[in-house]
Amino acid sequence: xxxxxxxxxxxxxxxxxxxxxxxxxxxxxxxxxxxxxxxxxxxxxxxxxxxxxxxxxxxxxxxxxxxxxxxxxxxxxxxxxxxxxxxxxxxxxxxxxxxxxxxxxxxxxxxxxxxxxxxxxxxxxxxxxxxxxxxxxxxxxxxxxxxxxxxxxxxxxxxxxxxxxxxxxxxxxxxxxxxxxxxxxxxxxxxxxxxxxxxxxxxxxxxxxxxxxxxxxxxxxxxxxxxxxxxxxxxxxxxxxxxxxxxxxxxxxxxxxxxxxxxxxxxxxxxxxxxxxxxxxxxxxxxxxxxxxxxxx
Amino acid sequence: xxxxxxxxxxxxxxxxxxxxxxxxxxxxxxxxxxxxxxxxxxxxxxxxxxxxxxxxxxxxxxxxxxxxxxxxxxxxxxxxxxxxxxxxxxxxxxxxxxxxxxxxxxxxxxxxxxxxxxxxxxxxxxxxxxxxxxxxxxxxxxxxxxxxxxxxxxxxxxxxxxxxxxxxxxxxxxxxxxxxxxxxxxxxxxxxxxxxxxxxxxxxxxxxxxxxxxxxxxxxxxxxxxxxxxxxxxxxxxxxxxxxxxxxxxxxxxxxxxxxxxxxxxxxxxxxxxxxxxxxxxxxxxxxxxxxxxxxxxxxxxxxxxxxxxxxxxxxxxxxxxx
Numbered sequence: 001x002x003x004x005x006x007x008x009x010x011x012x013x014x015x016x017x018x019x020x021x022x023x024x025x026x027x028x029x030x031x032x033x034x035x036x037x038x039x040x041x042x043x044x045x046x047x048x049x050x051x052x053x054x055x056x057x058x059x060x061x062x063x064x065x066x067x068x069x070x071x072x073x074x075x076x077x078x079x080x081x082x083x084x085x086x087x088x089x090x091x092x093x094x095x096x097x098x099x100x101x102x103x104x105x106x107x108x109x110x111x112x113x114x115x116x117x118x119x120x121x122x123x124x125x126x127x128x129x130x131x132x133x134x135x136x137x138x139x140x141x142x143x144x145x146x147x148x149x150x151x152x153x154x155x156x157x158x159x160x161x162x163x164x165x166x167x168x169x170x171x172x173x174x175x176x177x178x179x180x181x182x183x184x185x186x187x188x189x190x191x192x193x194x195x196x197x198x199x200x201x202x203x204x205x206x207x208x209x210x211x212x213x214x215x216x217x218x219x220x221x222x223x224x225x226x227x228x229x230x231x232x233x234x235x236x237x238x239x240x241x242x243x244x245x246x247x248x249x250x251x252x253x254x255x256x257x258x259x260x261x262x263x264x265x266x267x268x269x270x271x272x273x274x275x276x277x278x279x280x281x282x283x284x285x286x287x288x289x290x291x292x293x294x295x296x297x
Numbered sequence: 298x299x300x301x302x303x304x305x306x307x308x309x310x311x312x313x314x315x316x317x318x319x320x321x322x323x324x325x326x327x328x329x330x331x332x333x334x335x336x337x338x339x340x341x342x343x344x345x346x347x348x349x350x351x352x353x354x355x356x357x358x359x360x361x362x363x364x365x366x367x368x369x370x371x372x373x374x375x376x377x378x379x380x381x382x383x384x385x386x387x388x389x390x391x392x393x394x395x396x397x398x399x400x401x402x403x404x405x406x407x408x409x410x411x412x413x414x415x416x417x418x419x420x421x422x423x424x425x426x427x428x429x430x431x432x433x434x435x436x437x438x439x440x441x442x443x444x445x446x447x448x449x450x451x452x453x454x455x456x457x458x459x460x461x462x463x464x465x466x467x468x469x470x471x472x473x474x475x476x477x478x479x480x481x482x483x484x485x486x487x488x489x490x491x492x493x494x495x496x497x498x499x500x501x502x503x504x505x506x507x508x509x510x511x512x513x514x515x516x517x518x519x520x521x522x523x524x525x526x527x528x529x530x531x532x533x534x535x536x537x538x539x540x541x542x543x544x545x546x547x548x549x550x551x552x553x554x555x556x557x558x559x560x561x562x563x564x565x566x567x568x569x570x571x572x573x574x575x576x577x578x579x580x581x582x583x584x585x586x587x588x589x590x591x592x593x594x595x596x597x598x599x600x601x602x603x604x605x606x607x608x609x610x611x612x613x614x615x616x617x618x619x620x
Binding site for chain 2: 003004007011098099100102103105106109110294296
């Protein structure tokens, strides 16, 4: 399996398409950093407008590396599934399109091994993409904007909330958030891989993955009790942004934030378990379908 | 109790069979692509797999390579059931299936290295370069496959099929898209692999003349069913010689032949073509001279193609009649 995984990673590393995702992430991050460096003050004015009388904070200091990374992740983690699909949806369909799937399957490796290795490679790609995001969005932002306490803007029902996380309580939250995002995006990779089995070129599964993510995201955002109760709990998109939970710091009875705490750890844990269950179901389905598939390409 | 001699005979006969296919069928929706097909390939054979397009050759080969699951039937290779010992069997098989599609964004060396590793062998630079040298690609080892011609891809495909030193080589239409020199190169390589290295080779092709030149045994399939199987020498029976005659007045000669003892051998009404035993050709020429026919040329051929066409045409005629 290790040898097969090495081969798979080698193939991914040699494909120009792989680097599109890294370039896209870097471009978006740099645009954000440039915009905030040039005129971050306007953004902060807008965000703090409603609380300007009750909340006092140095707005220039508020725009630091930690804050920047949070803003960038908020935007980027919605688009990243497309970048993941670009690679994962090509896993089987790309081989079918090139004609190499025939050769691959006529080798003494089982179809289960092929799917598991493809999935492992897609997961590793996801991890590398998130590491790249961490380097550009977090560490580079710290270099450019410096570090400090972090403001988190949050909409909770009808009201807006601003949470303050102290500088020494931030880093572990980012590590946890990136780990959560890896699991969430691995669901996308597993979905793309499953769809990839049915196609003979990668365009179809990429579009199908993106469509499923969009439709499920829209459903996840519909606030109708019937859907809230019967549909949303089963949609993976309901849990994709669960990483934010690591920045919702716990507060005491006086409303003061408690260092090192999380507002709702059980909810985060439940979200993680549901995402892992999705991965398991999707990969099992991929193995079952692929084992039965006649290779006619 | 089985006598020792019978036991040994049974053992040897089982070992000598590289492929043993029995009652193999594959159904797509309501259509049988392969229907109750049985054949055997012996160790050391160059086994020709013939049939028109859509006859079921590729489907059968794909079932041998586990790309397609059979609807029914059994495949044994090297004395083991493919459905049970898949991995063990495929370690001993090298294949080029239709087009030799490889990773275009990788070099020849990288492609060869990847598939060698997947075949479960220990890969060394020397082994890979030797393989590329064998197919004449050692100078292009570092070039991306994207830049290769069809012939070069085909040769690299064969190198990939051979890199793990398999006992059985399956080639599905290996001369497709090649120029005459490329076809000759592949033919020579196949003969070398068989004669010098003792490989068993199963080759499908629509170029029947190619099979005729290299195969020692063959099968002809039509619409998924076996038409005939046997030694090529036997199937190229002189009785299936096609004789074409050209005379000064072909119409008159045709009329004369239709009134002679040669009537049963005439193939077509308007052309002077006779299917007959080669040994009777001198007698035919004598008779024509005695009839006063001025002969311009006599061509005789007993190619596999004639035999193949006669078989498949017969089958179509029978079907048309039955319907």
